[in-house]
Amino acid sequence: MKTKTVLTKMNPYKPGKQIEEVKKEYNLERIVKLASNENPFGFSGEVRSKLPEAIDQLEYYPDGYAREIREELASFYDVDEKQLIFGNGSDEVVQILCRAFLEEGSNTVMATPTFPQYKHNALIEGAEVREVPLTQGGHHDIETMLQTVDEKTRILWLCSPNNPTGVLMDKKTIDRVIEVCPDDVLIVMDEAYYEYADESRRYPSVEAVQNHKNVVVLRTFSKAYGLAGLRIGYGIADEALISAMEPAREPFNTSVIAQKAAVLALQDQSFLHRTVEETKKNKQDFMEFCEEIGIGYDQSEANFVLVHLPISGDDMFEFLLTKGFIVRSGEALGLPNSIRLTIGSEEDMNEIKEYMREKLT
Numbered sequence: 001m002k003t004k005t006v007l008t009k010m011n012p013y014k015p016g017k018q019i020e021e022v023k024k025e026y027n028l029e030r031i032v033k034l035a036s037n038e039n040p041f042g043f044s045g046e047v048r049s050k051l052p053e054a055i056d057q058l059e060y061y062p063d064g065y066a067r068e069i070r071e072e073l074a075s076f077y078d079v080d081e082k083q084l085i086f087g088n089g090s091d092e093v094v095q096i097l098c099r100a101f102l103e104e105g106s107n108t109v110m111a112t113p114t115f116p117q118y119k120h121n122a123l124i125e126g127a128e129v130r131e132v133p134l135t136q137g138g139h140h141d142i143e144t145m146l147q148t149v150d151e152k153t154r155i156l157w158l159c160s161p162n163n164p165t166g167v168l169m170d171k172k173t174i175d176r177v178i179e180v181c182p183d184d185v186l187i188v189m190d191e192a193y194y195e196y197a198d199e200s201r202r203y204p205s206v207e208a209v210q211n212h213k214n215v216v217v218l219r220t221f222s223k224a225y226g227l228a229g230l231r232i233g234y235g236i237a238d239e240a241l242i243s244a245m246e247p248a249r250e251p252f253n254t255s256v257i258a259q260k261a262a263v264l265a266l267q268d269q270s271f272l273h274r275t276v277e278e279t280k281k282n283k284q285d286f287m288e289f290c291e292e293i294g295i296g297y298d299q300s301e302a303n304f305v306l307v308h309l310p311i312s313g314d315d316m317f318e319f320l321l322t323k324g325f326i327v328r329s330g331e332a333l334g335l336p337n338s339i340r341l342t343i344g345s346e347e348d349m350n351e352i353k354e355y356m357r358e359k360l361t
């Protein structure tokens with residue numbers, strides 16, 4: 001049997017360590033997972049209490065149009081219902097975009113390092129991937145990215161805040177990308193961590209969608225809303241763009257349960273606010289700690305921080321594992337001598353700080 005040639009050169013996604021795996025391996029009671037930017041405060045109590053009674057009629061396929069969450073979100077953002085597309089996580093919306101826009105002979109432009117799924121899906125579609133290194137401090141190098149765009153470019157990816165650096169793109173920069181980028185190139189703004197970014201600094205991307213037919217914004221219920229386990233994310237774009245993508249979407253790609261939970265989660269904005277406020281506070285404390293012990297970090301507007309270390313990221317990763325903390329080694333992300341860690345609860349952050357201090361001083 002023969003797969004697509006490109007697959008023979010690709011690896012499956014390597015997930016962060018799983019909690020049970022680490023418990024067994026290191027004989028630990030308690031594990032704190034700060035590796036995948038999940039919500040340490042869980043998810044909305046409204047979802048927990050109301051979802052069980054909302055789950056019924058599982059013998060039927062879900063509503064492929066996802067009407068209830070579609071109506072909720074359309075009114076939440078003040079956009080037309082037809083400007084939304086849902087995915088089994090925003091991961092799947094990335095896949096749909098690649099299926100819909102990329103093919104052999106086309107290319108796509110992105111930063112590196114950034115969220116790996118853009119490249120992964122683009123390669124499967126046979127497109128050429130053009131990666132432009134981030135500048136010092138973890139910013140998108142937009143001038144080089146714009147110069148890299150040519151007549152065969154179909155998608156330009158912006159990740160803001162960027163994963164794995166947490167750096168938010170400023171308004172002037174994004175305005176310039178939208179202005180200079182040819183109208184027939186799709187600009188994808190992946191805003192998985194949008195809710196965490198400072199309100200005064202985040203880009204008015206939904207407004208941009210209303211004014212530009214080639215912009216799509218990706219958001220998700222996985223991060224600040226705490227529903228990563230249910231898999232639901234979405235894209236917002238011009239109606240014609242969404243219609244163009246729809247044939248590449250599986251008809252029943254989001255489950256009954258995920259759709260319902262997303263509605264309940266969206267209605268509980270107080271949980272979101274608590275999550276964001278706690279995260280900001282703990283992140284601030286953590287950055288002060290980094291300064292105190294003299295290690296660098298990228299300025300993060302997300303719920304994680306990329307920390308620059310005087311030792312290898314793998315070393316720090318292994319050391320923290322023995323203490324029951326799972327983080328992401330920068331080596332695995334293409335950033336040696338760093339780790340990316342999700343901002344956890346105050347208690348857990350205080351504990352990890354002490355272990356880091358122990359290892360580094």
Ligand SMILES: *Cc1c(COP(=O)(O)O)cnc(C)c1O
Pocket residue numbers: 037088089090091092115159162163190192219220221222228231232233
């Ligand atoms: C986590 C993440 C996503 C994917 O989120 P899902 O909605 O869970 O698929 C997308 N983009 C970035 C940058 C992320 O970090």
